[in-house]
Amino acid sequence: MTEKIRVAVAGAAGRMGRASIRTVAAQPDMVLVAAVGRTALVGTDAGTAAGMRPLGVAITSDLEAALTADVLVDFSPGPAAARHAAAAVPAGISPVIGGTGLSASELTDLAGLCEARGVGAVVAPNFAVGAVLMMEFARQAAPHFPRVEIIELMRSSPHAGFHFTFLISSSARWRRPACSRLMNHCSVARKITG
Numbered sequence: 001m002t003e004k005i006r007v008a009v010a011g012a013a014g015r016m017g018r019a020s021i022r023t024v025a026a027q028p029d030m031v032l033v034a035a036v037g038r039t040a041l042v043g044t045d046a047g048t049a050a051g052m053r054p055l056g057v058a059i060t061s062d063l064e065a066a067l068t069a070d071v072l073v074d075f076s077p078g079p080a081a082a083r084h085a086a087a088a089v090p091a092g093i094s095p096v097i098g099g100t101g102l103s104a105s106e107l108t109d110l111a112g113l114c115e116a117r118g119v120g121a122v123v124a125p126n127f128a129v130g131a132v133l134m135m136e137f138a139r140q141a142a143p144h145f146p147r148v149e150i151i152e153l154m155r156s157s158p159h160a161g162f163h164f165t166f167l168i169s170s171s172a173r174w175r176r177p178a179c180s181r182l183m184n185h186c187s188v189a190r191k192i193t194g
């Protein structure tokens with residue numbers, strides 16, 4: 001039998017962290033080996049915290065517990081996820097970051113660490129398949145255009161996926177994170193570079 005993928009979840013007590021725990025527990029080829037939180041539900045069994053059967057893994061505030069995993073699914077807010085990844089990648093653990101708000105420099109540092117260690121990572125501020133593909137296509141298209149315009153509808157303020165699309169398309173375009181001015185019109189937000 002093939003070995004199961006050892007998964008740690010950070011941000012474990014949060015809404016997305018608990019959903020991740022349920023998802024991991026439902027996969028026949030994955031096993032939850034650590035659940036890392038900050039303060040809430042520390043000491044509680046991760047399965048119980050996630051509203052299911054006990055999994056025999058207590059939520060801990062010690063990131064060290066996650067460093068035996070193959071993959072660290074992280075729904076902590078961006079800066080905390082970046083700190084976690086900086087510890088995980090040198091240990092050969094692939095971060096899968098769903099937490100939003102990583103800065104351009106945190107992303108650059110993470111990419112450098114991953115390249116140096118030969119470890120893969122996923123940063124997806126929106127896990128919807130369509131959103132992930134849209135971001136990847138924006139990255140591929142950006143170098144071929146002199147100007148990038150991203151329009152997000154139906155939001156009163158720009159969404160994390162919007163910021164991230166801007167960041168990756170602009171860094172692909174100019175090979176560095178670009179600055180821009182931000183225009184936010186009630187339900188239509190546009191970020192324009194050029």
Ligand SMILES: NC(=O)c1ccc[n+]([C@@H]2O[C@H](COP(=O)([O-])OP(=O)(O)OC[C@H]3O[C@@H](n4cnc5c(N)ncnc54)[C@H](OP(=O)(O)O)[C@@H]3O)[C@@H](O)[C@H]2O)c1
Nearest residue numbers: 011013014015016038039040080098099100124125126127
């Ligand atoms: N990628 C996606 O598709 C997607 C979808 C939804 C949300 N998100 C993003 O995922 C993140 C979590 O969302 P959520 O709805 O699960 O939020 P949530 O329910 O508020 O949970 C956030 C968790 O992060 C922990 N936390 C907060 N600050 C921390 C810090 N400085 N260091 C370590 N842990 C910290 C909290 O721990 P305590 O409770 O102990 O304070 C809490 O358990 C957000 O950044 C959100 O924007 C992404």
